[in-house]
Amino acid sequence: MIEIRVHGRGGQGAVVASKALAIAVANEGRYVQSFPEFGVERRGAPVYAFTRIDDKEIYVRTKIYNPDHIVVLDPTLIDAIDVTDGLKKGGWILINTTKKSSDFPDLVKDYRIATVDAYSIANKYGLGSKASPIVNTAILGGFVKISGVVSLDTLVGAIKEVVPIKPEDNAKAAREAYDSVKFEEE
């Protein structure tokens, strides 16, 4: 079983990201659950979205307390909240940022850091507004590369299924992030 937590802010598409990933996993014939942190979503306020993946039917129906990997759509969250809460040692942290993983000294100690500049990719393809670009599909491309949970093509297919507008641009953003994500290969 693989458990993933996506961190974002209200309106940034964390929930859609988790859903797109779930569809991709299902399209590859595996079992999946995708659910938001059910609470009060407000534009700008921190939100969480979860995806659970397994090869057999998933019976557990609780929150995810110890994710294997986390995805951080909004870099400012890193100072605002403890994004690593419960994260399994050695898990991936994919951060939407222009910084390098070495710029996160205290994270690098226990976890594997990957970075991708999803903001500029999103702006390049006109996803969301300048003030709040929509980075969810871009960053998924990066996540699929580092985690390998599904193939890029399956992900792109799922993204086209789930995004409300600009399916092609979202697909391109995912592919570009897939190629540009930076991480140290062990």
Next chain:
Amino acid sequence: MKQVIMGNHALSYGAMISRVQVIAAYPITPQTKVVELLSEICADGRLDAEFIKVESEHSALAACCGASAVGARTFTATSAQGLALMHEMIHWAVGARLPIVLGNINRAMGPPWTIWTDQNDSLSERDTGCLQFYAQSNQEVLDTVVQAYKVSEQVLLPSMVVLDAFTLSHTSEVVDFPDQKLVDEYLPPFNPKYKLDPKEPHTFGGLTGPDGYFELRYKIEEAIQDAKGLIKETGKEFGEVFGREYGMVEKYRMDDADLVLVASSTIASTAHVAIDELREEGKKVGLLRVRVFRPFPSEEIRELLLGRKKIAIIDRNISFGHGGIFAQEVKSALFNCKDSPLLWGYVTGIGGRDVTVEDIKEIINDTMQSDKPEKDILWKGVRV
């Protein structure tokens, strides 16, 4: 001083002598006399109260919530469809911990239209956390309103005082009016610690996540359990001051009874006569009247029913798909107990069909002659 008054008016006078300060009510048969009298009482100054004539029962209890939240003693009354419409606001009064007293005239639920009595309306509110008192006489109606305020205002939960349509609401009988001065001492003014007060502003009822809601509900259960002791205490004190003692239940000729009939409201009242007549025939039978349904008197039920040979329970209600509600609750109180007696659950009197002394004697005799109940629900008097 004694007067001959109907049950409805006993409710109004109960509110009057409790010096309620805000009334909000909407008319519904058979409760209309309650609000009509209260309107006169307020108009001619016998009661210094604001009476809001609202446009629906839902708004009636909502207005009461507002008034109670600022610290005014509030009252409303309704029946059947009106009580059902209030359901959301009964939850609200409980969650906001507002000690409103609500008179409910038991009336069967429509459709079809009916204005006659049964208990399905009030019993449908049994899970809300609102206390429930079932009176068997107009005197008890009046007395219970006063006691309900005293209990509610200590546990900070609303109370429902229930009386039968017509067999009490429109039946006049002698009622002794407690002396107002003594009532004022017995029931001090409502003075809540926390209320809506600009001088000490608080918000009530804000969004509460799983990290706090669970504890808030636990405290409600704690409070309604505390109410058991308070109900006995205030009932005893009422006896000392006014000469009529009340408790969670009423025991009638139960000491050596092998078979105990459990009943409530006016059926229980009639049952006194049935018990007397059967006693004359040498049958060792007794009556346990359940006066308080919430909080449920489990302790009294165990203390008074365990060890008996047989129990017959009369429900003037039906929880569809499961049976009489008093029967279910008595069974659950006796479960896990050693030598819990066999229990016959009878459903009768639905929709106001009269339940006579003969009917009750038949129920008791049927129970005596059978060695165990053939079915979970024993319908009595329905033409099948």
Next chain:
Amino acid sequence: MSKKKIIYKSARDIPLNAMSVDTMLFNKTGAWRNVRPVIDYEKCIKCMICWKFCPDISIYIEDDKPVIDYDYCKGCGICVEECPKKCISLVEEGK
């Protein structure tokens, strides 16, 4: 008024009717923004229109001039839009 989120450890100390006992000031909503408004006091004519239209009450008045409280400013940009002198600019949050 403490600046901490209150979590009740047990039913014993929780107020009965979900009554508030503190403000929301613990919630530094400044963390929500990804752009921040910055006032150019050279051009500011102290008309206080920015103070007037701030939904987060995070522009306060200090010796007759508007000061932005970045603890709470959510970066909505209304002040930037409404400033008659266009002397408030939006700056990318610490990228």
Next chain:
Amino acid sequence: MKLSIPEQELVMSGHLACQGCGATLCMRYALKELGQNTILDIPACCWSVIDGPFPHTSVKVPLFHTAFETAACVASGIRAGLDILGRKETNVVAWAGDGGTFDIGIQALSGAAERNDNIIYICYDNEAYMNTGIQRSSATPYGAWTTTTPVKHFKKMPKKDMMGIMAAHRIPYAATASVAYPEDFIRKVKKAKELKGTKFLHIISPCPAGWKSLPEETIKLAKLAVSTCYFPIYEIENGEKYTVNKVIKNARPVKEFLSRQGRFRHLREEDIAKIQENVIGFYNELLKKAGIEEEVSVKTE
């Protein structure tokens, strides 16, 4: 430095409203005038969440959260309680969104208005059920997208004329306002405070999330709502005396208001023309009721 509105703040920072939320400004302005001696009751709406989770609050006055249908009748109850307890000076304010006012709470509002209970009912109108994720309400305008009026079936009914309904109740005072003109809104809150009986204030309050508009343009939109006559600003006393504030002689095309909002992006020219026609028609009716002879025309530069 003279402020155009009272300086006191009875709403505090840290509340949970979205960036650029109009509703927070409505509350901020109302409380500036209502002052500390005020009790609010709030049914289900965005403000039920904006105020903050238990045990925290963002307002400095007592607030009673209540069920969706009951804003007005709870206010009536609070008023009765206060009056009998001799606290007649306290302002009792029902504070609700458009859903709680135009739809589920209209019965209780009509009841209070018919009884002329001494309360102030303020509806901040963001034109849909925003707290539950932008579903249509009867306050949603003709043509608008919401999650329950998808683009192919945008809202066909016009916005319910709540002021007309309140006028029919002959209440002492009903007025509309815009969050872009706090001075005007606060003057009306003050007037409501000083009158006895039921007072109804209806304030247009843009919602970036629901209108699919930019957070920074909340005030700009609230100004355009007025200058295009989309949301006229006026007062009605005792259901008959109409006063139009900010009389618009030549209105900016309503397209300027609509085009800045994603919820109208799908509208074709003929839909916009229909809206323009209705907006001007209604405004001219209003002018007539206020005894103003000339009619408004649409600027076509």
